[in-house]
Amino acid sequence: MANTPLIQTQGLTRNYPGVVALDHVDMDVKAGEVHVLFGENGAGKSTLISLLAGANTPSEGSILVEGKPVSFNSVSDAQAAGIFTVFQEFSLIPTMTVAENMFLGREPGIGPFTNHAEMRRKARALIDQLGFDVPVTAPVAQLSRAQQQMVEIAKAFHGTPKVLILDEPTASLTDREVDHLFKTILKLREQGVAIIYISHRIHEFERIADRVTVLRDGAYVGTTAMDDTDEATLVEMMAGRAIKDIYPEIPHNPAEVLLEIDRLTSRGVRGATLAARRGEVLGMAGLVGSGKSRIFRAVMGLQPTRGGTVTWKGSDITNAPTRDVIGAGIYYLSPDRKSEGLDLAKSSWQNLNIDLMMGREARGAMIRPRALRTTAAGILETVELRESYRPKAVAQLSGGNQQKVLFAKSFGHDADLYIFDEPTVGVDMGTRAALYRLISDIAAAGKAVIVISSDLPEVLNLSHRVLVMAEGRVTAELTGDDRTEDNVLRNFFNETGETV
Incomplete structure (x- = not known):
C-alpha cells in the first residue's frame, strides 16, 4: 500500500x-x-x-x-x-x-x-x-x-x-x-x-x-x-x-396468543406454522429468500395464500383484504419505506395524519382536526423527530428520520400486533437505539411484536423467541440461552423440511 x-x-x-x-x-x-x-x-x-x-x-x-x-x-x-x-x-x-x-x-x-x-x-x-x-x-x-x-x-x-x-x-x-x-x-x-x-x-x-x-x-x-x-x-x-446502551431490556410477559399461522403456503412459503403472543417479541431470522417476510405479507393480504390458515383472536382471516387486516388490529411496517411506506412529497405531519384518520375511521371514532394535531404532535415527540423536521417533505429527511416517520405512522392505528419488517434498514446506531426503545415500549404495553430482520444482533437482542426460516419453512425455534448466533446460522441452511 x-x-x-x-x-x-x-x-x-x-x-x-x-x-x-x-x-x-x-x-x-x-x-x-x-x-x-x-x-x-x-x-x-x-x-x-x-x-x-x-x-x-x-x-x-x-x-x-x-x-x-x-x-x-x-x-x-x-x-x-x-x-x-x-x-x-x-x-x-x-x-x-x-x-x-x-x-x-x-x-x-x-x-x-x-x-x-x-x-x-x-x-x-x-x-x-x-x-x-x-x-x-x-x-x-x-x-x-x-x-x-x-x-x-x-x-x-x-x-x-x-x-x-x-x-x-x-x-x-x-x-x-x-x-x-x-x-x-x-x-x-x-x-x-x-x-x-x-x-x-x-x-x-x-x-x-x-x-x-x-x-x-x-x-x-x-x-x-x-x-x-x-x-x-x-x-x-x-x-x-457504549453498545450495551443500544439495546434496551425488554420485559417478557407473554399472555394469550393473538395470531396463529397453521401450515401456511404461499409464494416463497411452504407450510409454515407459528404463533404470536401479547407481551412478547417474536424474532424472525433467515437469509434473503427464506420466506421470513413473505409469510407476513401473506397474512396482510399483500400476496395470496395457497393453503393453511391464519387465525386472529380466534377468527379466520385467511386471504382477508389488507384494509380489513389492518382494521382488525394488525400493523405491518414495510422494509421499503419509499415505495410502500411513505408519501415522500408530503410532510411527516401529513403522512401521520393519513394513518390517524384511517385508524379512527376503522374504530368508528369522530375525526376532530384539533385532536388529530395534538395526537400527531405527541407521536412525533415519541419517535424523537425534531420539530424543525416535521413540516419538511419526507424526501428531504435523512434515512433515519424517514424511518422515524414510518414508525410514527404505525402508532396512528393503535394496533394489537406490530410486525416490523427490517425496521432499521439503512439506519445508524443512534436512531436504532431510539427505535429499539419504541419496540420495547410497545411490548411492555402488552402488545404483540414481530421483528423480521437480516441483522442477527438485532434479532437476538430484541426477541424473546427466535424462529429461523429456510426454504420457506420454519427450521428452528430458539429461546433462552439457545438464542445464539451459531444456532441461528446452523439453521439457515436446514433443508430437512421439518417444521417446529
Missing part, C-alpha cells in the same frame, strides 16, 4: 444557513485501500462525499488528489480527475435501457452513430464480471430496486476510477450479490484503486476494510485500523455511548 494519500481533505467545511454540516474535517485515503466512512445519520458523511464527488463545493478547506489541490464544479469534473461515486439516491433515466444508462455520455460509436451492439456487449461483460442478474436491454423502469442498485454500481465500475466512493451499496443486495461486489472491491484494491465505503453494517467492515474514519455531528472523531478495533469501539466512537 502506497504511503502517499491518493485523495486527502484538509479542513474541509460546508456551511448552510444556520448549520455547519461539515466542520474542518481532515481525512486521507491511500491507493489500494478500502477506507470506511462511518457515522450516524446527520454525521456529515453524505456532505463529505458530495464534496469529493463534485456535487457540492466546500465553504472552506481543500481537496487534494495525488498531493495536488483540486477544485470541482460538477460531478463530471470529479470523474475527469478519476473520482467516481455510487450515490445512495439513484440517478438513472427510467425510460432508457440498462446499457444506455451505463454508457450515457460515453457511448461507443461507429463514425457519428452509436454502436448499440458494442454497447450491449460491454455492458453484459461488466454485469457478468460483477455477478449481477440484470438484463442489459431492459428499460430501467422495469427493474426492481435491487437491480437498479446493481446498475448504479456497474456505472461506476465502467469508468477508470482512481477513487471509487460507494454509499450504502449493499442496502438492496442479496448475500450472494454482496459476495460478488466485495470480490470486485478487493480486486480493485489490488489494482491500486482507493475506495471510500459508506455503510451502517458494521459486520461488513471486517471483510473489506483497511481503515475506518468516524464522523459525529459533522466533525472528525478519529481514524483506526480495522485490525486494531472492534464493533463495540466503533459504535462508541460513532454514537458517544
Whole structure:
C-alpha cells in the first residue's frame, strides 16, 4: 500500500444557513485501500462525499488528489480527475435501457452513430464480471430496486476510477450479490484503486476494510485500523455511548396468543406454522429468500395464500383484504419505506395524519382536526423527530428520520400486533437505539411484536423467541440461552423440511 494519500481533505467545511454540516474535517485515503466512512445519520458523511464527488463545493478547506489541490464544479469534473461515486439516491433515466444508462455520455460509436451492439456487449461483460442478474436491454423502469442498485454500481465500475466512493451499496443486495461486489472491491484494491465505503453494517467492515474514519455531528472523531478495533469501539466512537446502551431490556410477559399461522403456503412459503403472543417479541431470522417476510405479507393480504390458515383472536382471516387486516388490529411496517411506506412529497405531519384518520375511521371514532394535531404532535415527540423536521417533505429527511416517520405512522392505528419488517434498514446506531426503545415500549404495553430482520444482533437482542426460516419453512425455534448466533446460522441452511 502506497504511503502517499491518493485523495486527502484538509479542513474541509460546508456551511448552510444556520448549520455547519461539515466542520474542518481532515481525512486521507491511500491507493489500494478500502477506507470506511462511518457515522450516524446527520454525521456529515453524505456532505463529505458530495464534496469529493463534485456535487457540492466546500465553504472552506481543500481537496487534494495525488498531493495536488483540486477544485470541482460538477460531478463530471470529479470523474475527469478519476473520482467516481455510487450515490445512495439513484440517478438513472427510467425510460432508457440498462446499457444506455451505463454508457450515457460515453457511448461507443461507429463514425457519428452509436454502436448499440458494442454497447450491449460491454455492458453484459461488466454485469457478468460483477455477478449481477440484470438484463442489459431492459428499460430501467422495469427493474426492481435491487437491480437498479446493481446498475448504479456497474456505472461506476465502467469508468477508470482512481477513487471509487460507494454509499450504502449493499442496502438492496442479496448475500450472494454482496459476495460478488466485495470480490470486485478487493480486486480493485489490488489494482491500486482507493475506495471510500459508506455503510451502517458494521459486520461488513471486517471483510473489506483497511481503515475506518468516524464522523459525529459533522466533525472528525478519529481514524483506526480495522485490525486494531472492534464493533463495540466503533459504535462508541460513532454514537458517544457504549453498545450495551443500544439495546434496551425488554420485559417478557407473554399472555394469550393473538395470531396463529397453521401450515401456511404461499409464494416463497411452504407450510409454515407459528404463533404470536401479547407481551412478547417474536424474532424472525433467515437469509434473503427464506420466506421470513413473505409469510407476513401473506397474512396482510399483500400476496395470496395457497393453503393453511391464519387465525386472529380466534377468527379466520385467511386471504382477508389488507384494509380489513389492518382494521382488525394488525400493523405491518414495510422494509421499503419509499415505495410502500411513505408519501415522500408530503410532510411527516401529513403522512401521520393519513394513518390517524384511517385508524379512527376503522374504530368508528369522530375525526376532530384539533385532536388529530395534538395526537400527531405527541407521536412525533415519541419517535424523537425534531420539530424543525416535521413540516419538511419526507424526501428531504435523512434515512433515519424517514424511518422515524414510518414508525410514527404505525402508532396512528393503535394496533394489537406490530410486525416490523427490517425496521432499521439503512439506519445508524443512534436512531436504532431510539427505535429499539419504541419496540420495547410497545411490548411492555402488552402488545404483540414481530421483528423480521437480516441483522442477527438485532434479532437476538430484541426477541424473546427466535424462529429461523429456510426454504420457506420454519427450521428452528430458539429461546433462552439457545438464542445464539451459531444456532441461528446452523439453521439457515436446514433443508430437512421439518417444521417446529
